[in-house]
Every structure is written in C-alpha cells, then in structure tokens.
Amino acid sequence: MTLDLLKQKQWRIIDQSSVGPHFHALQSFGTDDTLCEAVGSGKSPSTARAWVHHRTIVLGIQDTKLPFLDKGLAYLEEQGFQYIVRNSGGLAVVLDEGVLNLTLVFQEAEKKIDINSGYDAMWECVKEMFADFPVDIEAKEIVGSYCPGSYDLSINGKKFAGISQRRLRNGVAVQIYLCVTGSGSERAGLIQNFYSISKADEQTKFHFPNIEPDVMASLSELLQVELSMADVMFRFLTTLKNNSNHIFAGSLSQEELTFFDAYYKRVIERNEKMLERE
Structure with a gap:
C-alpha cells in the first residue's frame, strides 16, 4: 500500500521553496x-508541494492552552519569530x-x-531521497524532541x-518538515525556552514535552555534509x-485559486480565534 501511494501516474510539482520571507505560513x-x-475531488492530479517559511513558529491547538502563552509569544517575538496556529495536529x-x-x-x-x-x-x-548515504532512517517517537510523535524521523536517535x-x-495531505541545515539543538532550545516561559511550574490539563535539545539535529549535521535546499x-x-x-511543474489552477480564497480566509479567521485570550 505504501509504495502504491508514492507510485502515481503523474505528479504535479508546486515549488514554493524560494518564494522568500514575505510568503506567510x-x-x-x-x-x-x-x-x-x-x-x-479528482479535479487535479496527485500533487507534491515544497515550501519554506522564514523564522516562524507553528503552534498546535494544544499549545494555545498554555497558562502563560502571552509571555511565551512575547519571547518568540523578542527572538525575531512570528507565530501561527496550524490546522493539523501536533505541537x-x-x-x-x-x-x-x-x-x-x-x-x-x-479505496x-x-x-x-x-x-x-x-x-x-x-x-x-537519501538512499546513497550509509544511514538508517528510523520512524519512531524521539522523547525530548519538540512535537514528538510515532513518526519522528531520526538517524542514530x-x-x-x-x-x-x-x-x-x-x-489526504501528508506534510513533513525536514531540518536540512543549521543547528537542530538550537531550534529545540528555542522551543524549550518557549515552554518554560509559557508553562512555568503550573499543572496543566495537557501534557507538554520536556525538550532535550541534544536529541535533535539537522540532516547536514547528521550526514556530515553541507546540504543545500x-x-x-x-x-x-x-x-x-x-x-x-x-512529473511536471505547475501552480494553482484558476479553479483552485477560487478554492484558495475561501480556505485562506478560513485559516486566517481560525488562527485569530485560536490566539484570542480569555
């Protein structure tokens, strides 16, 4: 079943990996x-999209329940990051x-x-994608990482x-973030500080991860090669x-652009609602 999903008659590619800092998450x-x-709906073929956003923290819905979220968000702003709440699961x-x-x-x-x-x-x-490197890419939860889950991808833990x-x-949209360059532990340290400030010592209904920055790294660090995007x-x-x-390069069709106007408006409204504080 897995390989059947990857093997499509055609793949449309939408590359938004170099749009720049004004491309909002x-x-x-x-x-x-x-x-x-x-x-x-069958109006468009199977589509693969690549995207990059500059200095953005993507929060999960659960993160909006943090007791001192305002202080955590202020910290992120001080570090030069903007933030949004996404419409899929996770932290x-x-x-x-x-x-x-x-x-x-x-x-x-x-089916x-x-x-x-x-x-x-x-x-x-x-x-x-990385089959030419002599490494084993595992899928399992990495305790101490940010947004931990059973399909965390890791090399040597x-x-x-x-x-x-x-x-x-x-x-069905399956999304992945790949830390390609830079320091994985520095990114984790940022989220560690965010949770420390936003949660403090309060007891919370939801469980938030205890971040251990050393369990995260970029592919460039792990493969010991200076990868580029x-x-x-x-x-x-x-x-x-x-x-x-x-495979062929494409962009949103006219009909898809009509869909986008409605979905983008919905995403903005939902994001604003999630960030409202009582």
Whole structure:
C-alpha cells in the first residue's frame, strides 16, 4: 500500500521553496487545504508541494492552552519569530530558511487510505531521497524532541523531521518538515525556552514535552555534509520521477485559486480565534 501511494501516474510539482520571507505560513495551510479539495475531488492530479517559511513558529491547538502563552509569544517575538496556529495536529515546531517542508497530496477514492499508509509513504520517500548515504532512517517517537510523535524521523536517535496529516473532502495531505541545515539543538532550545516561559511550574490539563535539545539535529549535521535546499529539492524531484510515469511543474489552477480564497480566509479567521485570550 505504501509504495502504491508514492507510485502515481503523474505528479504535479508546486515549488514554493524560494518564494522568500514575505510568503506567510498561513498561506501554506490554505494552499494544502485547497489541494486536498482539488485532488480529492479528482479535479487535479496527485500533487507534491515544497515550501519554506522564514523564522516562524507553528503552534498546535494544544499549545494555545498554555497558562502563560502571552509571555511565551512575547519571547518568540523578542527572538525575531512570528507565530501561527496550524490546522493539523501536533505541537510547536520551528520553521526557518534551513527547514524544507514537503507535502504529498493524494486522492482518497473508493479505496480508503489509512493513516499509517500516509505516514509510511512520506517515510519511504525520505528514505529513498537519501538512499546513497550509509544511514538508517528510523520512524519512531524521539522523547525530548519538540512535537514528538510515532513518526519522528531520526538517524542514530537524533530527530531531523516530523510528519503530520491533513484530511479534507477525500483528499489526504501528508506534510513533513525536514531540518536540512543549521543547528537542530538550537531550534529545540528555542522551543524549550518557549515552554518554560509559557508553562512555568503550573499543572496543566495537557501534557507538554520536556525538550532535550541534544536529541535533535539537522540532516547536514547528521550526514556530515553541507546540504543545500537545491540539493534536497533535486533528491525529492528525482524520487518522485522514479515513482511516476510523468512529473511536471505547475501552480494553482484558476479553479483552485477560487478554492484558495475561501480556505485562506478560513485559516486566517481560525488562527485569530485560536490566539484570542480569555
């Protein structure tokens, strides 16, 4: 089932990895919702999207329940980061110029795509992207990482990626962030401080991770190679080409742009509501 998901008749590629600092993360989540509807309805082919956002903390809904969230958000602003609340699961993650995000969007037609199959497809994709390195890329929870989950991707126990899913109108968007360059432990230290300030010593209804920065690293650190975004993009495109009869570069169609206007507005409104304080 996993390989069947990666092997599509055609892959449309939407590359937004070099749009720049004015490309806001809320646009990305509006775009993935748009692609879920378009691909899920059969109006568009299976689509792969690459995206990069500058100095942005993406919070989970659970993070908005932190008792001293205002102080934590003020800290992030002091560090030069903006923040949003995403519409898929999980907890806080760091996006910056050294983090490449990839989305694979599939149609869930008469045969349902179970959740693990979606995760496995992205895991297989990443393993194939870096198959020339003599390393074992594992999928298991890395305790002490930010946004821990059973599909944390790691090498020698150090996490470099996390996967999430968004399901909407028969479309399945599997999203991953890949820490390509920079210091994984420095990113983790930022989130560690955010939780320390936002939670303090209060007892909370929800569990928040105790961050251990040393369990996180970038691919450049783990592979001991100075990777570039262009190099990783080439690996991504090559992997998709090897699993398809045809790949082609594209952008949102006119019909998709109509969808996007509505979804983007919804994402903005939802984000504002999530960040309202009582």
